[in-house]
Amino acid sequence: MSQTPSQTFSDQLLSFTIPERDCRGRVVRLGPVLQDILGAHDYPTALTHCLAEALVLTVLMGGLLKDDGDQLTMQAQSEGGLANLLVCDYRAGELRGYLEHDRARDSEAGASASLETLFGKGHLAITFDIARSGKRYQGIVPLEGESLSAAVESYFAQSEQVPTLIRTAVKSGPEGVFAAGFLVQHLPEGEEGRERLHARLDHPEWEHVSIMAESLRHEELADNSLPLEDLIWRLYHEESEVRVLPGAQISKGCRCTVNHFEDVLARFPKEDRREMVNDDGIIVVDCAFCSKKFAIQD
Structure with a gap:
């Protein structure tokens, strides 16, 4: 396993590839940066966890961008839910997010709430702005399933035709809220940008990688004392080669002046x-x- 000498814990993205399986992935934990973003507003617990998950997903997807000027924006709009609007974006390691909600209905959320309770029959829009070409790519999917992560998986399956597995974890403690996320994708033919004629969920290489990823436990992902390199190693130590590379350092990126x-x-x-x-x-x-x-x- 090709591995960086340093160990990664919080507020830095880590990327990895498994060449023989034609797979790539991203993993991140958010700590102080997340608390800084969440601290701008007094959200009830369920909405705090929802926004924390959204911010992790934004980093995971933003980490797929190639150039510093590129931007990933995730926006969820509600139809009858407790939340009216959720917006997060990522650019060159800078992360920001906001959740607009009906404060008069905060008591309905409780400690946890389903995606349907939070957003009703809303939809999720994911937008990639590519600086070099000036092009914008957007996909919209219904906010269905058990979590925002499930909706993002649906986006990649429907809009990108890329088999994708995502796991997220959010925990609260005396030191604040921490969140983590793991994303792995199958890129048939082994190269980004090539026509994906053979992309399918039952591809044997993808089945192997996704089964290993599904064994990832919530406790492992959220464990702040476990280096992200070790987490990848636990999942894929039997592979002949896993390339691990440090990604962007994550910072709060509000651009208001x-x-x-x-x-x-x-x-x-x-x-x-x-x-x-x-x-x-x-x-x-x-x-x-x-x-x-x-x-x-x-």
């Missing part, structure tokens, strides 16, 4: 900006991601 909002507001007609100002002639912008308010002089 006075200059940013001034640039955004400058695109609005003067008449519209005039309606936004308060009695002091100030436009107050509230960033949903970090819960900060910015006073912009018009």
